[in-house]
Amino acid sequence: MRILVVNVNTTASMTEGIGRQAAAAASPGTEIVPLTPLFGAESVEGNYESYLAAVAVMETVRAYSEPFDAVIQAGYGEHGREGLQELLDVPVVDITEAAASTALFLGHKYSVVTTLDRTVPLIEDRLKLAGLSDRCASVRASGMAVLDLERDPAAALRTIAAAAELAVTEDRAEVICLGCGGMAGLAEEVVARTAVPVVDGVAAAVTIAESLVRLGLTTSKVRTFAAPRPKTFTNWPPRVAAARP
Amino acid sequence: MRILVVNVNTTASMTEGIGRQAAAAASPGTEIVPLTPLFGAESVEGNYESYLAAVAVMETVRAYSEPFDAVIQAGYGEHGREGLQELLDVPVVDITEAAASTALFLGHKYSVVTTLDRTVPLIEDRLKLAGLSDRCASVRASGMAVLDLERDPAAALRTIAAAAELAVTEDRAEVICLGCGGMAGLAEEVVARTAVPVVDGVAAAVTIAESLVRLGLTTSKVRTFAAPRPKTFTNWPPRVAAARP
Amino acid sequence: MRILVVNVNTTASMTEGIGRQAAAAASPGTEIVPLTPLFGAESVEGNYESYLAAVAVMETVRAYSEPFDAVIQAGYGEHGREGLQELLDVPVVDITEAAASTALFLGHKYSVVTTLDRTVPLIEDRLKLAGLSDRCASVRASGMAVLDLERDPAAALRTIAAAAELAVTEDRAEVICLGCGGMAGLAEEVVARTAVPVVDGVAAAVTIAESLVRLGLTTSKVRTFAAPRPKTFTNWPPRVAAARP
Amino acid sequence: MRILVVNVNTTASMTEGIGRQAAAAASPGTEIVPLTPLFGAESVEGNYESYLAAVAVMETVRAYSEPFDAVIQAGYGEHGREGLQELLDVPVVDITEAAASTALFLGHKYSVVTTLDRTVPLIEDRLKLAGLSDRCASVRASGMAVLDLERDPAAALRTIAAAAELAVTEDRAEVICLGCGGMAGLAEEVVARTAVPVVDGVAAAVTIAESLVRLGLTTSKVRTFAAPRPKTFTNWPPRVAAARP
Amino acid sequence: MRILVVNVNTTASMTEGIGRQAAAAASPGTEIVPLTPLFGAESVEGNYESYLAAVAVMETVRAYSEPFDAVIQAGYGEHGREGLQELLDVPVVDITEAAASTALFLGHKYSVVTTLDRTVPLIEDRLKLAGLSDRCASVRASGMAVLDLERDPAAALRTIAAAAELAVTEDRAEVICLGCGGMAGLAEEVVARTAVPVVDGVAAAVTIAESLVRLGLTTSKVRTFAAPRPKTFTNWPPRVAAARP
Amino acid sequence: MRILVVNVNTTASMTEGIGRQAAAAASPGTEIVPLTPLFGAESVEGNYESYLAAVAVMETVRAYSEPFDAVIQAGYGEHGREGLQELLDVPVVDITEAAASTALFLGHKYSVVTTLDRTVPLIEDRLKLAGLSDRCASVRASGMAVLDLERDPAAALRTIAAAAELAVTEDRAEVICLGCGGMAGLAEEVVARTAVPVVDGVAAAVTIAESLVRLGLTTSKVRTFAAPRPKTFTNWPPRVAAARP
Known part of the structure; x- marks a missing residue:
């Protein structure tokens, strides 16, 4: 295949x-x-x-x-x-829909952690049209630009994990979706910090x-x-x- | 301007x-x-x-x-x-949003009459994202392709008016939006047949x-x-x- | 006319x-x-x-x-x-509907800043029935009574601008509607403080x-x-x- | 009391x-x-x-x-x-809210049967604001004016029962609310015809x-x-x- | 009876x-x-x-x-x-539905105060299916386990009242539902602290x-x-x- | 595994x-x-x-x-x-959620075809809680009891295919989910009759x-x-x- x-x-x-x-x-x-x-x-x-x-x-x-x-x-x-x-x-x-669809099998609500604040409404709109937003607790921005994810992986991990923790404690998410194709590879460390399942869309x-x-x-x-x-x-x-x- | x-x-x-x-x-x-x-x-x-x-x-x-x-x-x-x-x-x-936004001032619910059946979900999705679908009674297809509107105006008028009438009687629309830029000019005749306000998006x-x-x-x-x-x-x-x- | x-x-x-x-x-x-x-x-x-x-x-x-x-x-x-x-x-x-309808053309979400806390549910209900609440980020009270808007314009501006700023930063509004006929004339100064478009309903x-x-x-x-x-x-x-x- | x-x-x-x-x-x-x-x-x-x-x-x-x-x-x-x-x-x-609230205890969905077609949107709007519309299957008009309920009780019963039957079979209602204060007294006969519980709002x-x-x-x-x-x-x-x- | x-x-x-x-x-x-x-x-x-x-x-x-x-x-x-x-x-x-249904007659929005955080989604889901969640401002956990309500009534009252106060001030609830059969008897004291009506589901x-x-x-x-x-x-x-x- | x-x-x-x-x-x-x-x-x-x-x-x-x-x-x-x-x-x-989640990747809306009419609300409620009902066009009953699926497969296929066709033409479904574990094996024939993808939940x-x-x-x-x-x-x-x- x-x-x-x-x-x-x-x-x-x-x-x-x-x-x-x-x-x-x-x-x-x-x-x-x-x-x-x-x-x-x-x-x-x-x-x-x-x-x-x-x-x-x-x-x-x-x-x-x-x-x-x-x-x-x-x-x-x-x-x-x-x-x-x-x-x-x-x-x-x-991958936006794949991640959300997968997250639904893992917890009562999920959140997406993405890059810049300006992309939050795009993700929200995609999930709304896909009929996958009912159990979306929040879409949170880490503040990292897409290309900065590669340039400064340590900062990326730190800000993404921080946003994920807020999603779990403040927004009541039980699962985190990594909201950028470029975040592949961070899942393991975000799991370590939040103790919730982390879904990579790819x-x-x-x-x-x-x-x-x-x-x-x-x-x-x-x-x-x-x-x-x-x-x-x-x-x-x-x-x-x-x-x- | x-x-x-x-x-x-x-x-x-x-x-x-x-x-x-x-x-x-x-x-x-x-x-x-x-x-x-x-x-x-x-x-x-x-x-x-x-x-x-x-x-x-x-x-x-x-x-x-x-x-x-x-x-x-x-x-x-x-x-x-x-x-x-x-x-x-x-x-x-x-113009999709302009028509819907205008229709809201004219009646309790509005419908859109568009061209082919396959374009109905596109219009529904646009209205949903625009936050203008709560009072949308229906989006109905006339079955006319876009370019056929010009080629056969008589058939266009007939099928569009028929769909508009169904929207009023079956779907409880009180206003009709003409759902194609190419329908400009048909409004007057659709009003004549349905007795409801007809909004042209342009x-x-x-x-x-x-x-x-x-x-x-x-x-x-x-x-x-x-x-x-x-x-x-x-x-x-x-x-x-x-x-x- | x-x-x-x-x-x-x-x-x-x-x-x-x-x-x-x-x-x-x-x-x-x-x-x-x-x-x-x-x-x-x-x-x-x-x-x-x-x-x-x-x-x-x-x-x-x-x-x-x-x-x-x-x-x-x-x-x-x-x-x-x-x-x-x-x-x-x-x-x-x-004017409630006119302001909201106009705001939809200007940003992804809008908020309303109104007078007393007790009027917030009235505005929310009006927007809900009008089918204009999907993109309403919040209705916030400034705490000013209607007649106090005239009596103490400086306080009015201050409290309204403060509520508008919270709407933008906390509720993610991108447009502000001034939620009282008596707020006419404050738009310019609220724009100056929030850097977002401000819609006067009248x-x-x-x-x-x-x-x-x-x-x-x-x-x-x-x-x-x-x-x-x-x-x-x-x-x-x-x-x-x-x-x- | x-x-x-x-x-x-x-x-x-x-x-x-x-x-x-x-x-x-x-x-x-x-x-x-x-x-x-x-x-x-x-x-x-x-x-x-x-x-x-x-x-x-x-x-x-x-x-x-x-x-x-x-x-x-x-x-x-x-x-x-x-x-x-x-x-x-x-x-x-x-009584609109009382009837709906009571109907929720009696079946999966309820319908309202009211008088003239023009009053349907008023009832729909009241139920929407009351937060009682999620399980409302439909609001149907019998076509009888309010004062005609007294003038022609036989016609009232006939048209109301007919609308109730459609609500049960077409709209999947399991309970009927009589949508007019003047319908008091018809409940028993509508029950006889539809075999579902009928709620009088008063x-x-x-x-x-x-x-x-x-x-x-x-x-x-x-x-x-x-x-x-x-x-x-x-x-x-x-x-x-x-x-x- | x-x-x-x-x-x-x-x-x-x-x-x-x-x-x-x-x-x-x-x-x-x-x-x-x-x-x-x-x-x-x-x-x-x-x-x-x-x-x-x-x-x-x-x-x-x-x-x-x-x-x-x-x-x-x-x-x-x-x-x-x-x-x-x-x-x-x-x-x-x-009793979940009885409390919510009753609360709707008493204020614009209501909140539920329950026991452990893990039971919040169960209550939310019950209210959603019952069609009674539109006017639910929040379901808040007091953190008290069910059996602890009996074991330590003073702590129960304190934590429940605290959650109720947050529901009123933060979530804009105007009525509180006591979200556990075992909370019967606390209503009076929660009223005293919050000045809003408190509904016991039983x-x-x-x-x-x-x-x-x-x-x-x-x-x-x-x-x-x-x-x-x-x-x-x-x-x-x-x-x-x-x-x- | x-x-x-x-x-x-x-x-x-x-x-x-x-x-x-x-x-x-x-x-x-x-x-x-x-x-x-x-x-x-x-x-x-x-x-x-x-x-x-x-x-x-x-x-x-x-x-x-x-x-x-x-x-x-x-x-x-x-x-x-x-x-x-x-x-x-x-x-x-x-399997209810698995089928729906899969159907979302295959068409704009899906329908479920199930057994008896009385089970329709159960499926609707499960999909609602699962956050998978936004794109559900309908849940239709074939009228076949669960055990009759085995007893009379020919009738089962006929009634299920008929319901599926109505879902596609009347409810605008583009995908069909077979709404009973016992329908496994009918997918191929329902595809043949409806020309839309058919999802078996198992x-x-x-x-x-x-x-x-x-x-x-x-x-x-x-x-x-x-x-x-x-x-x-x-x-x-x-x-x-x-x-x-």
Whole structure:
């Protein structure tokens, strides 16, 4: 089974980290293919960048020429999952939803700890549309920018663990979701500090994608996610995407 | 006052229609500038096309070189408004929200009559996130594709009026919103058949944009819609957009 | 265009202030007619007074003998708008709803800052029924009584600005609505202190009423707001209202 | 124990019917005092009349000169209960809420069967604000006007039973609330036709008022329903109410 | 009228206390029969114990051989009420719901003060399913275990009053529900400290059960609570229950 | 990895069927252990039976003497999952929640098709508490009793497929969940008739349980699902369960 794991930003080192995290969660026999978008921003921390990422992920997957069995969109709180579902016949899993869905099996309420304060409403909106917000205790920002997670891992751990502790004690969360693809690898230490289960969205998404494939289930094509109707496009896709084999 | 009214598809005749509708609603002294996206699909009827439209509208507005006072995104149920709000210091009005917001002043519940069945969930999701769905009685599809609205206006009127009547009698709507930028001009006849107020989103958006400008109000920059942080972009914007003056 | 702007209390100086605020927001050619209720309380700060205001506003408008194009009910959180909609064929705009509706175009969440703690539930209930509470972050009391707003403007500004700041920092509001007709004129200074957009309900209502009139839209008469059925009334209206020309 | 049961309209025969219904439900030792409002409409079937009834009930109770232990407002879907709670130190029970609250103990979901279609939204709004709508399956109109309930009891029973049956079979209600003070007395026959429990709001309210008095419980005065602050009133109360001893 | 009041734990002294509390609230002519479950835990403070209590209460009532008119389940936040409703033709009242339903008549919002933190989600879930959570301001834990309420009444009062005060000042509750059958008797002192009405669920349930009986109302048998279908059971009921006369 | 799959009724042939369904979905190396409750009803179709099943499943798992890695409760809409989570340190997965959680990845809305009408509210309540009902289009009954699924498979398929088709066309479901452990094996034929994905809860639960084990995640013990406190139990567990090794 081959699963594409698509980063939402163009920072290759983050794609690699996400790929490693995904591979660690994959079953034997599952091939993880990490992809960096063909265009877009070096990090995604707002709506403009998120919409651009949505389109970049879609075009990047469309330009991928080998067969694959499932796609994971590895951006927390980002747009685009619904478009991928229209374009593809294989299952699509968003890590925001994968983490929340997994957290529901582990405790009465969960919280998300993310990066900058400005991304909190994006995550809240994604969870609301996904119908997964009823048991969300809070989405808390650590204050770390996405790229700072790599630059200063010690500060990242410290601020993320602090936010997680507040989520448990103040917001009554019983499970923590790490709200950024770039936080992969911090789970163990956050568990050590909070004594609650910590869900990494990339790992959770890999198991869900594998499960859907194994169960022979994929996106319903009956209405919302039917394949796009044939259309004439102007100036699209951009050369960088169209030029792919 | 200059207001950009941006179509979400690349069909120039629809941009013209939207522009005429906007101009008819504008106050003396307001200049309406209709814009066609620099790239994208000839009509937007699903998530892939909608996400692409979101990005195309943003880049089209960014490439516009003259000063302006407000922007209207003239796609019903489309993504992107939040990104425009980050990019701009002037008010941004989405016609889906403008129509719903206006309908709330006119009756106890409203319904939206749109084009294809597959676009219903997009509109429902937009209204849900906008916090405008509590008094939405239903979103009903007429079954007409966007481009068929122009091709067969008689059938469009007939199917839209039929859906509107069902919304009033079955769903208990007291106001109808015309759920497609391309339905501009049908309002009068739908009123004649249903005896309830009919709101055209483009016209509503023009009055709201003018009002915000007159009141000196624009998007809050304190958190969600703060300007994007400086970032390095790869392969973006595409040449067609970047090449604009 | 003539718009009646009806105060909900019998304090003439407040009617004048509201009238000035409305006139400042009106377009050229719009005549603002401020009205003081023919009966009622000197300020409205609770349910008894609010229900009385509802009836007083309705009878005052009914007793008004000149033609008019729209009515604004200028009480924040007060009852009565639905009754006016039944009685009249012209648009009716409540300032609580006008402010909230306008705030939705300006930020992800808004808060209302009002007078006494006891009026908070009234405003919450009005917003809930109006279907405008999903994105309301909080309704906060400044602790100032309505009539004290005029008596001690410095204290009013100080306590209102303090509550607004808490709404932004603690409740994550991005827009502030001034929750009392008597707060007109404080907007500019609250903006200066909070750096978020501040919406005055009276000004917002004027632009919405003008817009509805310009668009040819008025209350749906199909069900909820149909004209009252012919009825025999006992001891009503009271002489003070009936005696008007 | 003396309980005032206040009709919302000025039709004395309806007051008598409501009084009889209340007396039949009262415990030995409870005195039921039926009151007709000092002013208002002969029947209440809309917002204007409902707001007027709210004020009329309040002034009628204020003008009542004997001691009493509780007040029941006997209008289904009418405004005003919150104002009475401010004015009085004894418990106040609204029949809309009493019926719904009682129905919750009897089945998984309940429906309300009321008079005219136009009153449905009023009842829905009252239940929403009361926090009693989650298990409300539907509010259905029988199409009978309030005063026609007395004029044509056979038609009333027929149309009400038909609506109740639809509520049970289509809306999955398991309990029916009779949604008009004037429907008192029809319960037995509606039970016979639907085989589900039927709640009369007046009877339910009597038992709740008695219970609150017996338990020594009354309205909290800590915030929302604190006594009105001392105020100067203009032209109020009207002579008819003020003239009462 | 005979009302069974069934404790959910096997501590006889608590059954006696609940019985006294119920008897104090009962009308003349009502016989209160307190019952201790035939099996189960000495106190119920979690889901395992609560599910066991649900079954134990049902079997205990089934094993009771005398006629009775209503049943009260005297556990706060416990499971089981729906099963009793299936088994019985007489009304069933749960004290969690009785308290909340009563509190709604007394203030704008209510809070529950309960024992251990771990029981908070059980109560929240019960109120949510009962459709009584919209006006619930909070469920707060005092930190006292159930059996400690008897062992250290002074500490119980102190911690419960402290939690109640926070509910009023921080969560804006206007009414307090005592969230444990074992708190019966503390109401008066909590009122003294908070100045808000305090509802004891057992007392409230007695008046509601009496009211339903007097009104001739009982559980709807049309769907959810129809009598169980005839079934073969294995190893059930256990000897202790089956051995009862 | 060993996963216990516990039937909720005492019909051994159903346990076998569930076991086969689970084994078919399991990964190589996963051992499925199907268990029949030590006591209880031959089928579970209501609240009394469901509460009994909750307790029986818990005691059956407690009496199981071998080590295991996860538990699946294989009853659709049944009580008890929260109690198992308290008792165990390994993950617990309920098939109602597993099916819904899986369906969310496959379409915009899902419906559940279950057995008897009387079980619909149980399933609705379970989904509501689980926070998985926002995107649930409907729960529809096929009218088949649980044991009739085995007795008349042709009728079962026909009625279930008919209900599924109505869910897709009338309720706008895009995915169907088979709402009974005994429906395992019908998925393929329902897919053939509806052209939408069909989720079997047992199969879904197996993949989720495996995933949680692989990810090293289990129930949070921080609050709601902490191990039960040490307690004295009376007459419990019953001999049949206690006698197990």
